Amino acid sequence: MIHFFIFLPVLASLLIFLVPVRWREEFAGAAAGLTLAGGLWSWSVGGLSYFSIPWISALGVTYSVQMDGVSLLLGLVTAFMSLIAVIYAGKRVPKPGTMLSLILMMETGLLGIFAARDLVLFYVFFEDALIPALLMLAIYGKSQRMPALVKFAAYTLLGSLFMLISIIGLKFYGGSPTFALADLQAHPVTGPVQTWLFLGFLAAMAVKLPLFPLHAWLPDFHAQNHDSGVADVMGTLYKVGAYGLFRFALVLFPDAMLELRPILMALAAFTALYAAWIAFSQTDWKRLLAYAGLSHMGLVGLGIFSLNETAMIGALFLLAFQNVYTGALFLATGMLQERVGSLSTRVGGLMTQAGALSGLTMTLWFASIAVPGMAGFIGEFSILLGAYQVSPWLAFFAGLSTIAAAAYALSAYQTTYWQMRPAGAVIAHDLRNLDWLVLGAPIAVALFFGIYSGPALNLVQPVVRAVMSGLGSGS
Amino acid sequence: MNPALVFPDVSLAPMLPILICLLGAIAATLLGFYVPRRTVTLVSLVALILSGASMVTLWDQGLSAFAGSLQADNVALAIGLVILLGSVMTLLVSLGSASRARLAFPEFDAMLMYAVTGTLLIAFSGDLITMLIGLEVMSLSGYVIVTLQDSRRAEEAGMKYFLLGAVGSATLIYGIALIYGATGTFNDLAIREATAGLAVQNVGLLVVGSLLALCGFGFKVALAPFHQWTPDVYGGAPTSVSLFLSTVVKVAAFAGMLRVFGGALQNVPAWAGVMQVLVIATLLIGNFAALFQTNFKRLLAYSAVAHTGFLALTLVANPVNGGPALVYYLLVYTLMTAGALAVVSALQRDESGFSIEDMRGLFYRHPGYAVALAVCLGSLAGLPPFAGFMGKFLAFKAAFEAGYVGMTIFAVIGSVAALVYYLRPAMLMFMPDRTPAREFSGERAPTTLAVAMAVVGVTVLGILPNLAYGWVANPAIWTVLAGR
DSSP states (O other): OHHHHHHHHHHHHHHHHGGGGGOOOOOOOHHHHHHHHHHHHHTTTTEEEEEEEEEEGGGGGEEEEOOOOOHHHHHHHHHHHHHHHHHHHHHHSTTHHHHHHHHHHHHHHHHHHBOOOBBHHHHHHHHTTTHHHHHHHHHHHHHTTHHHHHHHHHHHHHHHHHHHHHHHHHHHTTSSSSHHHHHHSSSSSHHHHHHHHHHHHHHHHHHHTTTTSSSSSHHHHHHOTTTTTTHHHHHTTTTTHHHHHIIIIIHHOHHHHHHHHHHHHHHHHHHOOOOOOOOHHHBBBBHHHHHHHHHHHHHHHHHTTTHHHHHHHHHHHHHHHHHHHHHHHHHHHHHHHHHHHBBTOOOHHHHHHHHHHHHHHHHHHHHHOTTTSHHHHHHHHHHHHHHHOOHHHHHHHHHHHHHHHHHHHHHHHHHSSSSSSTTOOOOOOOOOOOOHHHHHHHHHHHHHHHHOOHHHHHHHHHHHHHHHHHHHHOO | OOOOOOOOOOSGHHHHHHHHHHHHHHHHHHTTTOOOOHHHHHHHHHHHHHHHHHHHHHTOOOOTTTTTTTEEHHHHHHHHHHHHHHHHHHHHHHHHHTTTOOOOHHHHHHHHHHHHHHHHHHTSSSHHHHHHHHHHHHHHHHHHHHHHHSSSHHHHHHHHHHHHHHHHHHHHHHHHHHHHHSSSSHHHHHHHHHHHGGGOOOOOHHHHHHHHHHHHHHHHOOOTTSSSSHHHHHHOOOOHHHHHHOOOOOHHHHHHIHHHHHHIITTOHHHHHHHHHHHHHHHHHHHHHTTOOOBHHHHHHHHHHHHHHHHHHHSSSSSSHHHHHHHHHHHHHHHHHHHHHHHHHOOSTTTOOGGGGGTTTTTHHHHHHHHHHHHHHHHHHHHHHSSHHHHHHHHHHHHTTOOOOOHHHHHHHHHHHHHHHHHHHHHHTTSSOOOOOOOOOOOOHHOOOHHHHHHHHHHHHHHTTTHHHHHHHHHHHHHHHHHH
């Protein structure tokens, strides 16, 4: 079942080229829906248990996967947002076959990242997701995509190759028989070597968190991607740095993380505030969203690096649900562009013609700026609460970013959706058919888990507790 | 008191793969007078496949001939199979493109088969003289193949190749002479035993000899700073010949290095340190020079230099770790390089390849070839799930576990540069383009078969590396090489 869940999308992404062109949207939708159904089913049975067989026995590389707790929550969000992306891509992108195939291919990479319990397997899935992301940008990107592509790929690969070396070193110095997480955990590396190996691992995760100063690829990546925002949804899901740090770094490099905690927390808090500051002066919705996402990821990083239980639960919760509403906001931006042909934040007056679109977009922004009652609030509040216990000042500075979020989001919102529609501008039509589903479903999810967060917290809490108790004198 | 007449240790079985190839070469030489070139090529292909089949039957038997001068151990057989794979792909590509490249005459096949015989001899060599003979047979045939095309470019490339190759050979021979002077033997195992504990009379002679041998091999495998000829020769030779040089010839040269440095000279000091410097230089020069290329074929030539650096990472490691990594990487390298050059050979307008800018939109004109080329480039860049990643992983792992951490970090930096220069052409192919096509639409069945072999091989070996790695991972194979 777990293999079905992970590999169904990639299978569909290959088979889609055998399907007649007119049925491709339906086929991709069915595959993504089936994957989500598989995820929901595994949630109902309490997760998918550990499965491990040797992959390259001579090297100690195993195929070890598990889908429960945090992995399951992130996997579910991935499956859900992929389905939304497939629906919108089928409607918006002309001749969408290739795009749908790439979305599904990337979905498998992401699900694999969350399921992997072997470091080499994790690396393989981590890089697998890169290829469709690059192809989406290459095929559907805008005129300046080549520099964006090169930047994105070079940052990712530089980080992940250092991670690869640190994976090799982890097994070599620890003397573990395999690369499986459980074995590596039983053969820990200690002392200064651990710190060096952690820095290698951190390089990859900081690029994908992203953490200042390794974030430079992000704005260009989003700004150059297709106007529809579909690729951006997948790119948002691909920000798995915080998950990698939680799942692997925390158990493999606990001493190093504790040692570097002040620096890392400061970097994360700075990322949150700095990105919010830059977001304020953006005039392109996609760049603004990129920096808004970066600001949120700074908060997520703060929660992870604080090594505090409350903050970590909040960080993983926020990581999961910001994927939902940031992704949906990218799609809302795509709808805006579809109607007015521009991504500028100075369009003006859309509310008068497309009331529903404007209203749903505003609701999503409320989720994003952590209005209570939406899922973002629970995450951000827990992070700040937990981080405050570790470092009050850093928590305070990072907390400023939530205020800044309201400022940059609402001022850009105002100049786009309120104010006057320029004379002679095209009439912007309102939401139609599937558009309602594309924006409505994420809002429903953000609202539901904002009010009744129990089911999602039940997935996160036990895992975080188990990891933290394994650390002993962790915090 | 007359000693009994000692017959030389001649046994045919371990020589069989080489003899079949030699027979194929002779057949190609003679048949050329009577039948068309296409038939000659098919006969050569059959000879290569028969040779491969004989290697499979020799697996795990550990035979040798001429008192150990010729070793048909598993190392030789594994590398021999990689060589044959590269040769088969070369012949397939030449079937599709030889007439356009003005190479469609039987002498091409004959020289190619002689070269393959030489490369196999290197892989099977148990002493330095056998290795040297193989190397010379290979090199001399190689010089001829490069110049066979009647064009100034090919002649210039051949001249460069010959002059620098001759320097390399001379250096190597001098090194071998000094090693013989220090140890009194040509045999790999005997050298190894003689140098154990450095109990030889003249260590200086031995060290100088091994360093000269390293320089000689440096020319052959294109280690910086001995790589200068590579871009010009690979770029100037007809593409099917570049394919042969950058795969088969390089594999054979690495087989020679493995025999000499991983086996015979394992106990000798100093060369490992020098090789480390050369490898780092190769990784940096090869990868960063490739960043500035505008011609795709020349880019692949620099990529061949860069991959020499990655391959050589395995040579400094203990053969038990490095050997299987080297063989796996060589196999993957052969597949992906041959696949990429096969596509170039099919789509180029003339033998100078095409410029990277011209690849824009290739996906919309030749979707099959474009996807195949993208797979090969992704694999060359070391992206999973393609096999190039596993090759790099093994090479990094071997070097890291041998304690060369700094070198692996240089390899990482080189890899990032590599990703950038592979990514540009790979992504350009997928960008929509409205200008008319600038490439020849030369999709031919044999070339397509070679490309398909590469894509399937690279993908399957990436997802299930054990299919190949499992065969060579057994440490017992490599302790024989190391003589322990």
